[in-house]
Amino acid sequence: MTRHQDDDEGALVAALRAGEAAAYEKLVRGYGPRLLATARRILRDAALAEDCLQETFLKAFDKIDGFEGRSALGTWLHSILVNQSLMKLRKNKRERHEQIDDLMPQFDSNACRIEAPWSYLATPDELLERDQTRALVQSKIDQLPESYRIVLQLRDIEEFDTETVAAMLDITPGAAKVRLHRARAALKVLLEPLLRGEGPL
Amino acid sequence: MTSIWTRMMETMKGIMLNRMPGMITCMEFEEFLIDYMEGELPAGQRRVFELHIKVCRECRDYMAAYKRTIEVSGRAFEDQTAAVPAEVPEDLVQAILEARRS
Numbered sequence: 361m362t363r364h365q366d367d368d369e370g371a372l373v374a375a376l377r378a379g380e381a382a383a384y385e386k387l388v389r390g391y392g393p394r395l396l397a398t399a400r401r402i403l404r405d406a407a408l409a410e411d412c413l414q415e416t417f418l419k420a421f422d423k424i425d426g427f428e429g430r431s432a433l434g435t436w437l438h439s440i441l442v443n444q445s446l447m448k449l450r451k452n453k454r455e456r457h458e459q460i461d462d463l464m465p466q467f468d469s470n471a472c473r474i475e476a477p478w479s480y481l482a483t484p485d486e487l488l489e490r491d492q493t494r495a496l497v498q499s500k501i502d503q504l505p506e507s508y509r510i511v512l513q514l515r516d517i518e519e520f521d522t523e524t525v526a527a528m529l530d531i532t533p534g535a536a537k538v539r540l541h542r543a544r545a546a547l548k549v550l551l552e553p554l555l556r557g558e559g560p561l
Numbered sequence: 562m563t564s565i566w567t568r569m570m571e572t573m574k575g576i577m578l579n580r581m582p583g584m585i586t587c588m589e590f591e592e593f594l595i596d597y598m599e600g601e602l603p604a605g606q607r608r609v610f611e612l613h614i615k616v617c618r619e620c621r622d623y624m625a626a627y628k629r630t631i632e633v634s635g636r637a638f639e640d641q642t643a644a645v646p647a648e649v650p651e652d653l654v655q656a657i658l659e660a661r662r663s
Contacts, residue, residue, distance in 0.1 A: 392649035401638055413657070418660055423645060467588050471588040472617075473623060475620075478622040484632045514580070540595065545627065547630050
């Protein structure tokens with residue numbers, strides 16, 4: 361982040377703390393679009409995402425005095441949003457998820473990996489030129505247990521770094537890495553037919 | 562059915578990875594993988610990790626598919642990413658600001 365942005369952000373936070381109406385509006389208009397997009401991707405439901413955005417800002421207005429500036433304002437807002445989203449997901453329990461243990465890599469008694477040869481591995485361009493691929497991949501990500509899916513979503517799709525993801529979820533970076541790795545490994549198994557070019561999943 | 566030859570090769574590989582200095586097993590490779598991907602493996606461990614990739618077809622294939630999974634999942638939301646609204650719907654902005662005042 362540039363110095364200029366830092367100054368802007370500092371001024372905005374000060375104005376929010378002072379209760380200036382224009383500052384609240386600037387916060388909503390400035391940070392709202394990206395937050396709304398993230399909420400839509402996590403919740404997969406436009407109406408729930410809008411509710412979540414509203415709750416996020418109300419919480420942020422309420423807690424702005426506690427914002428210590430250790431992370432960027434946008435990251436702080438995302439942390440609130442992610443936690444609000446997770447509460448919503450828990451309330452709206454969705455379809456049954458896969459058991460993560462069933463999707464972990466397999467090893468033989470010598471600690472050697474069991475992995476069928478990959479004579480063909482489809483490229484992203486090949487896969488994504490078909491319209492239905494995105495929906496298929498999204499539905500496979502949805503099958504991951506929530507605590508794993510959220511880490512994969514924040515790291516590989518929203519592209520926050522692992523430290524930030526850990527801070528957002530209030531877990532250690534080590535725990536975040538374990539979950540991320542297991543989520544990717546499980547998703548690899550779920551996507552195997554697609555990646556091997558074996559037609560619809 | 563696994564042939565005797567294949568089973569013998571598997572046993573040899575197991576002995577090599579478990580016993581030879583500078584080698585790690587596939588299970589150990591699995592534990593290192595996330596740190597390797599994050600660029601956090603110290604140089605010595607990275608060399609051992611990369612040697613394993615060279616000698617182990619299974620882990621080489623596995624890692625290629627693992628990386629491809631990350632690429633594909635990152636792009637699976639491109640349509641929705643492109644659709645990031647330029648602004649939050651006006652009625653929602655007003656509802657948020659209204660809720661604050663009440």
